[in-house]
Amino acid sequence: MSALGWKNAPSASRLRLQAFLIAAGSKIAGRVPGRARTEPAVVEIPNLEIHAWHGCNLSCESCAHYSSLGVRGGPTAEMCESWMQLWAPRLRPRVFSIVGGEPTLNRHLARIVQSAASAWPHSEIRVVTNGFQLGRHPDLPLIMSKLRGRAFLEISSHHSSEDFRARFRPVRELAERWAEAGVDVRITPSDENWTRRYAMNGSQIEFLDGDPRAAWEACIGKKCPQIYLGMLWKCPPIAYLDLLPARIHVEPAWRTLAGSYRPLLADCSDADLAAFLCREEENVCRLCPSQLERFELPNPLVPTRRKSSSRRAPAKSAHSCQPDA
Ligand code: SF4
Ligand code: SF4
Numbered sequence: 032m033s034a035l036g037w038k039n040a041p042s043a044s045r046l047r048l049q050a051f052l053i054a055a056g057s058k059i060a061g062r063v064p065g066r067a068r069t070e071p072a073v074v075e076i077p078n079l080e081i082h083a084w085h086g087c088n089l090s091c092e093s094c095a096h097y098s099s100l101g102v103r104g105g106p107t108a109e110m111c112e113s114w115m116q117l118w119a120p121r122l123r124p125r126v127f128s129i130v131g132g133e134p135t136l137n138r139h140l141a142r143i144v145q146s147a148a149s150a151w152p153h154s155e156i157r158v159v160t161n162g163f164q165l166g167r168h169p170d171l172p173l174i175m176s177k178l179r180g181r182a183f184l185e186i187s188s189h190h191s192s193e194d195f196r197a198r199f200r201p202v203r204e205l206a207e208r209w210a211e212a213g214v215d216v217r218i219t220p221s222d223e224n225w226t227r228r229y230a231m232n233g234s235q236i237e238f239l240d241g242d243p244r245a246a247w248e249a250c251i252g253k254k255c256p257q258i259y260l261g262m263l264w265k266c267p268p269i270a271y272l273d274l275l276p277a278r279i280h281v282e283p284a285w286r287t288l289a290g291s292y293r294p295l296l297a298d299c300s301d302a303d304l305a306a307f308l309c310r311e312e313e314n315v316c317r318l319c320p321s322q323l324e325r326f327e328l329p330n331p332l333v334p335t336r337r338k339s340s341s342r343r344a345p346a347k348s349a350h351s352c353q354p355d356a
Contacts, residue, residue, distance in 0.1 A: 071121055072301040076308065079124035080257050080267075081111055083134035083143050085274050089161050089331040091189060093227045095252055096267045098132040099335055100236070101276045105132055108139035112146045114258045117297035119150040121304060122263075128157045128255075135164035141171045148178055156182040161189060162202035162218075165209075176213030184214055187221035189331045198332060225328040228268060228319060231335075235280040239320035246319040247312035256308075262294035263307065269315055270294070288315055 084105030087098035094100070106114075127147050134140055140158075148156050156178060158171075165171070165186075175182050186206055188199055203218065210216045230237045247253060252266035264270035272289045275281065292315045295307045 072304065073121060073123050074304060074308065075123045075125065076256070077124070078126045078128060078254055078256070079118070079122055080128040080130050080255050081114065081143075081147075082106065082132055082257070082259060082271070083111060083129050083140055084132040084136040085271065086136060087131060087133040087161070088136065088163055089133070089189060090333065090335040091225075091331040092231075092326075092329055092335075093225075093229060095228050096130075096132060096271050097275055098271075099331070100231075100279050101335070102132065102271070102274045103276070105137055108137070108142045108146070111143045112150075114261050115147060115150040117261050118258050118263065121297060124151060124154050126157050127151050127154045128159060130159045133161055133164065134158060135160050135162075135168060138167070140168055141174050144171065144178075144182070145174050148182065154181075157185055158182070159185045159187065162186040162199070162206065165202065165205055172209045172212045172214050175209075175215070179213055179215055182215065184209070184216045186216065186218045188218055189222050190328065191220070191222065192330055195330055195332060222328040224325060227324045227326055234278055235282075236275070238282075238285050238318045240317055241319050241321035243312040243314060243316035245321035246316045249321065249323050250316070250319055252319075253311075260294075262296055264294045265292070265310075265313070265315075268318055285318065288317060291315065 082096070082105060085096075085098060086103045086105060087094070087096075090099045092099065096102075127150075129140070129143060129147060134143075137143065144156060144158060147154075158175070171184075175184060184206075186202065189195065206216045206218060227239070229239060241249075250266070252268060255266055257264040257267055257270040259270045269289060269292050272281070272286075292313070295303065299307070
C-alpha cells in the first residue's frame with residue numbers, strides 16, 4: 032500500500048493505520064532526540080523471528096514451518112546477520128525470537144544469538160529449540176548467561192508418551208546444568224493445544240481453504256512475522272512454502288496464491304512499513320483453516336515417512352499456527 036493508499040481503505044483499517052503512524056512517530060521522537068525527520072521510523076513490535084535453520088530433527092505433524100516435511104539446510108550466520116542488520120534500523124521487537132526448523136542444527140547458533148543481542152540491544156532474545164542437539168553448543172551457555180535478564184532459552188517438549196519422555200530426559204538434565212550455569216531456561220509442553228494448519232494426503236500437502244478473515248482471527252502465526260532473505264514476511268507458512276522439497280506436491284492454485292504474496296523490503300517507506308504491520312487478513316490467508324482444530328500430536332520422534340497424516344483434509348476445516356519449535 033502506498034503512502035496515500037489507505038485513503039481507499041475501509042474506514043476501520045484507515046483509523047487503525049492513522050493511529051499506528053501517529054504512535055510510530057511519537058516513539059521515534061521519544062527515543063532518538065534530535066533525529067532528522069526524514070530518517071526512517073523505528074517501529075516497536077511485540078515479536079520478530081528469524082530461522083537459524085530450516086530443517087528439523089523432529090517430525091511434528093502439521094508443523095507451521097514445514098520443517099517436518101523433509102526441508103533441509105538453513106541460513107549461514109552471515110546471512111542471519113545481514114538480514115538482522117537490514118531490519119534493526121526499522122523495527123524494535125520487544126522479543127526477538129531465534130527459531131526454526133531447529134536452530135541448534137546451525138553450528139554457529141551461539142554467534143547468531145550474540146549478533147541478535149547486538150542488533151537489538153533493547154529487545155529480549157528468545158531461542159526456541161526442541162533441545163535434542165543443545166549439547167553440540169558448549170559455547171551457548173556462557174553467551175546466554177551473560178545476557179541473563181534479557182535472553183532466555185525456550186525448550187519445547189513435544190510429546191507426553193513414555194518413549195518420548197525417556198528420550199527427553201537427557202535434555203532436561205542438560206537444561207538443569209545450564210540453568211545452574213546461569214542460563215534462563217524454560218521448558219514448555221508444546222504438544223498441548225496442538226492445532227492443524229494443513230493435512231497430508233500421501234506426499235500431497237492439502238491446504239484447508241479457510242475464509243481469510245476467520246482464518247486470520249483464529250491464527251497465532253500473525254504474531255510471528257519473519258525476516259527471511261532480507262525481507263519481512265507476514266508469518267511462517269507464507270515465508271517458507273518455497274522450501275518444500277520437490278517430492279511434496281502442492282496444487283498449482285495454492286502455489287499461485289502463495290506466490291502472489293509480496294514480502295516487504297527493508298528500504299521501504301515508513302508508510303509502507305506501517306501499512307504492512309497494520310494489514311490483517313489477506314487473500315493468502317486462505318491457506319489456513321477458518322477455525323482451530325485441536326488434535327493429539329503423534330510422537331514426533333517417529334519419522335514422517337513411517338506414519339500417515341492423522342487426518343485427511345476436509346473441504347473446509349479448522350486451524351491455528353503451531354509453536355515455533
Ligand atoms: S496466512 Fe494468514 S491466517 Fe495463515 S498463518 Fe499467515 S497470517 Fe495466519
Ligand atoms: S514444530 Fe518445531 S520441532 Fe516440530 S517439526 Fe516443526 S520446527 Fe521441528
